[in-house]
Amino acid sequence: GCNRSAGHSDLDHTIDKQFGGPTTATNLHFLSPAHHNLKHFSQWKASADPDGTLHWTSPAGKHYATDPATRISPHLQHTAPAPPPPNAPAPPPPNPWTSDCTSARTSARDTDNAENPDPQPF
Numbered sequence: 001g002c003n004r005s006a007g008h009s010d011l012d013h014t015i016d017k018q019f020g021g022p023t024t025a026t027n028l029h030f031l032s033p034a035h036h037n038l039k040h041f042s043q044w045k046a047s048a049d050p051d052g053t054l055h056w057t058s059p060a061g062k063h064y065a066t067d068p069a070t071r072i073s074p075h076l077q078h079t080a081p082a083p084p085p086p087n088a089p090a091p092p093p094p095n096p097w098t099s100d101c102t103s104a105r106t107s108a109r110d111t112d113n114a115e116n117p118d119p120q121p122f
Contacts, residue, residue: 002066004032012036014048026050 009030015021029048031039039046043059052068 002032002035006030009033010036012039014046014054029054 009032011028012031013021013023014027014029017023021027026048029046029052038044045057047055047057049055054066054068056064056066058064
């Protein structure tokens with residue numbers, strides 16, 4: 001319920017950047033200096049919904065919701081980034097027993113055909 005304008009407030013990461021919070025629109029909120037200090041220097045806890053609603057929990061466990069003046073619908077680029085895809089396993093190394101034999105047979109056959117245009121079938 002603070003009515004301080006955003007122009008006279010602090011822009012705060014709801015989840016601190018030092019604790020892995022992203023710098024995205026959904027993790028940034030304007031807090032008055034008094035509420036900013038309350039969040040960082042007391043037992044009060046704050047969490048946020050993607051639409052801009054802040055949820056405050058008192059040291060006694062009581063819950064308070066602070067609705068934004070305008071609810072937001074963030075674009076995907078303003079939300080937390082997707083986790084990176086899992087690494088694909090490396091392809092297995094070629095089998096030395098099969099790759100050498102195949103290449104030797106192929107090169108011998110190609111040499112025979114180049115020297116004799118009419119090779120024997122066996």
